[in-house]
Amino acid sequence: MNALVQDVDPPAVTGGSAIGTSLRTLAEWVDSVAALTRPSAIHWCDGSDAESAALVAQMEGDRTLLRLNEQTNPGSWLHRSHPDDVARVEHLTYVCTSSQDDAGPNNHWMSPADGHARMDGLFDGCMQGRTMYVVPYCMGPIDSPLSRCGVEITDSPYVVANMRIMTRMGAPALARIEREGTFVRGLHSTGELDPNRRFIMHFPEELTIKSYGSGYGGNALLGKKCHALRIASYQARQEGWLAEHMLILGIENPRGETHYIAAAFPSACGKTNLAMLIPPESYREKGWKITTIGDDICWMRPGTDGRLYAINPEAGFFGVAPGTSAKSNPNALETIGTNTIFTNVGLTADGRPWWEGLGEGEPAIDWRGNDYDCSRGPAAHPNARFTVAARQCPSYSEKAEDPQGVPISAIVFGGRRASLVPLVFEARDWTHGVLVGAAMGSETTAAATGAVGVMRRDPMAMKPFCGYNFADYFAHWLSFDNGANKLPKVFHVNWFRKGDDGKFLWPGFGDNLRVLEWMIKRVDGTADAVETPIGALPREQDLNLDGVQLSDEARDKLFGFDESGWRAEVDSIGDYLRGYGPRMPDALHAEQQRIAAMLGG
Ligand code: GTP
Ligand code: SPV
Numbered sequence: 017m018n019a020l021v022q023d024v025d026p027p028a029v030t031g032g033s034a035i036g037t038s039l040r041t042l043a044e045w046v047d048s049v050a051a052l053t054r055p056s057a058i059h060w061c062d063g064s065d066a067e068s069a070a071l072v073a074q075m076e077g078d079r080t081l082l083r084l085n086e087q088t089n090p091g092s093w094l095h096r097s098h099p100d101d102v103a104r105v106e107h108l109t110y111v112c113t114s115s116q117d118d119a120g121p122n123n124h125w126m127s128p129a130d131g132h133a134r135m136d137g138l139f140d141g142c143m144q145g146r147t148m149y150v151v152p153y154c155m156g157p158i159d160s161p162l163s164r165c166g167v168e169i170t171d172s173p174y175v176v177a178n179m180r181i182m183t184r185m186g187a188p189a190l191a192r193i194e195r196e197g198t199f200v201r202g203l204h205s206t207g208e209l210d211p212n213r214r215f216i217m218h219f220p221e222e223l224t225i226k227s228y229g230s231g232y233g234g235n236a237l238l239g240k241k242c243h244a245l246r247i248a249s250y251q252a253r254q255e256g257w258l259a260e261h262m263l264i265l266g267i268e269n270p271r272g273e274t275h276y277i278a279a280a281f282p283s284a285c286g287k288t289n290l291a292m293l294i295p296p297e298s299y300r301e302k303g304w305k306i307t308t309i310g311d312d313i314c315w316m317r318p319g320t321d322g323r324l325y326a327i328n329p330e331a332g333f334f335g336v337a338p339g340t341s342a343k344s345n346p347n348a349l350e351t352i353g354t355n356t357i358f359t360n361v362g363l364t365a366d367g368r369p370w371w372e373g374l375g376e377g378e379p380a381i382d383w384r385g386n387d388y389d390c391s392r393g394p395a396a397h398p399n400a401r402f403t404v405a406a407r408q409c410p411s412y413s414e415k416a417e418d419p420q421g422v423p424i425s426a427i428v429f430g431g432r433r434a435s436l437v438p439l440v441f442e443a444r445d446w447t448h449g450v451l452v453g454a455a456m457g458s459e460t461t462a463a464a465t466g467a468v469g470v471m472r473r474d475p476m477a478m479k480p481f482c483g484y485n486f487a488d489y490f491a492h493w494l495s496f497d498n499g500a501n502k503l504p505k506v507f508h509v510n511w512f513r514k515g516d517d518g519k520f521l522w523p524g525f526g527d528n529l530r531v532l533e534w535m536i537k538r539v540d541g542t543a544d545a546v547e548t549p550i551g552a553l554p555r556e557q558d559l560n561l562d563g564v565q566l567s568d569e570a571r572d573k574l575f576g577f578d579e580s581g582w583r584a585e586v587d588s589i590g591d592y593l594r595g596y597g598p599r600m601p602d603a604l605h606a607e608q609q610r611i612a613a614m615l616g617g
């Protein structure tokens with residue numbers, strides 16, 4: 017078929033409902049996108065096994081997916097992306113609000129008119145000769161009042177396959193959308209995969225996303241960061257809830273009581289690992305247990321009892337492969353044993369997936385598909401990922417499917433801080449907790465393109481994901497302290513403190529439970545701490561450190577409080593807050609000044 021014929025022929029329509037939708041706004045939008053992008057076929061995704069099998073067969077045929085060793089990795093695939101398309105692109109990610117101030121200094125901004133013009137120029141005719149997939153999805157349990165739906169239109173079968181794992185995708189989502197009449201519109205094309213023709217744009221006032229030129233997770237699976245964080249955070253502010261970059265876990269003590277904890281760490285800073293934590297032997301013997309609700313995104317709102325109730329809007333994990341081993345995260349390793357899509361990992365000679373830190377096997381082929389040669393860099397890309405259904409995780413909790421969500425007892429903020437920041441401290445109250453979140457700093461990782469290991473402020477791990485002005489976001493957080501709500505306690509952790517030899521001082525992973533135990537005992541009022549200007553710190557004897565070997569340097573740095581170092585840090589936090597101008601809430605300035613005064617600054 018030549019392009020001219022395609023331009024005049026209406027595209028063939030296939031899929032579960034074949035005729036599309038009874039919802040006029042959705043049908044009109046799909047028609048208008050087809051008129052712009054000019055696909056040769058339109059497929060409405062129903063999410064069925066048959067549909068998935070056909071898509072996978074097609075992708076195996078054109079080598080979008082390579083079959084892994086069927087004995088060791090049943091139902092699993094390798095996808096190699098374009099080597100220039102391996103991570104989120106923060107410099108090409110925009111929030112297009114009518115007023116630039118509403119997007120804030122934390123976002124790149126374009127006017128909605130300019131944003132649409134730029135994107136529609138890229139989308140013009142971009143699906144010629146290709147199939148356009150219409151992907152209805154629900155973020156959160158299909159029957160939860162906290163869940164929200166969207167429709168992603170994409171020309172990438174790889175995106176469809178990933179969305180089927182990461183969201184509740186297909187017929188039930190379409191039925192909910194038709195009932196509710198509202199949905200987030202996401203338009204995506206992989207385009208030419210040219211980094212110079214790549215943009216991820218958000219129009220929160222129109223609940224619309226347009227993404228062009230990348231097939232990578234956070235840029236292309238629009239239900240995830242684009243909808244569930246950027247658009248949802250904007251909606252959440254208007255509607256009185258929170259959309260956060262947080263894991264959610266359940267921690268059960270030997271008395272059988274379960275507390276739920278939500279924790280915000282920046283990208284590739286330990287959410288998946290903490291969410292799937294396996295307790296140290298001595299804890300397991302006593303009956304401690306961790307269950308997983310979510311590993312990346314948390315939506316929460318006050319319930320009728322004033323507590324915050326949280327759901328995981330996702331149905332799968334899009335996790336970092338490197339560093340995942342039987343030692344560091346056995347639950348993850350078991351989860352990805354079958355039915356997993358691996359992206360940009362290496363291969364062993366017998367066709368098994370391989371990455372740095374796996375701790376077994378040898379790489380034969382690198383992530384680009386070349387023979388492995390250690391002088392040419394790692395076998396797996398540092399941001400290689402796995403996509404897998406959450407239900408396959410041994411620690412996955414049925415509570416993750418509860419439409420009411422789970423009540424949160426503690427909120428934890430944390431980052432990668434080689435120096436200064438101790439292992440754990442507790443905020444005095446909610447306002448102090450919001451400042452602790454707002455002041456978060458972390459070293460950058462391979463999850464986004466650009467330099468790795470550079471310290472930057474990443475408030476509440478939302479720097480790349482907040483769909484509006486951070487000053488308004490902090491004010492929204494502060495507004496939850498209204499006298500009626502029973503808010504969680506707020507903590508800060510740092511698993512990444514380094515010694516003079518450059519090595520991590522804290523064993524991390526399973527041993528992080530020792531810190532979680534202290535937190536829930538603080539919630540229950542049964543653990544001690546010492547008050548300092550930065551918050552309450554445990555002394556060594558306040559944590560269970562039985563069986564943990566720590567050097568004198570480690571004890572000093574993990575549990576100590578460096579007053580002069582913090583004086584400089586708190587000054588720098590003051591500068592950061594002032595950078596937002598008059599929209600920054602006075603309460604945060606006042607809190608920062610209170611701490612500075614306590615430090616004698
Ligand atoms: P995103 O999916 O990008 O949002 O990341 P995430 O926060 O889920 O990060 P993840 O748990 O995948 O961890 C990223 C890296 O940090 C992996 O290489 C882990 O091995 C490492 N890591 C996680 N927890 C710890 C810890 O307690 N200590 C140390 N030293 N490293 C850790
Ligand atoms: C992150 O970068 O925080 C991720 C991966 O969780 S992505 O979905 O690509 O954003």
Ligand code: MN
Pocket residue numbers: 261282283284312
């Ligand atoms: Mn993330």
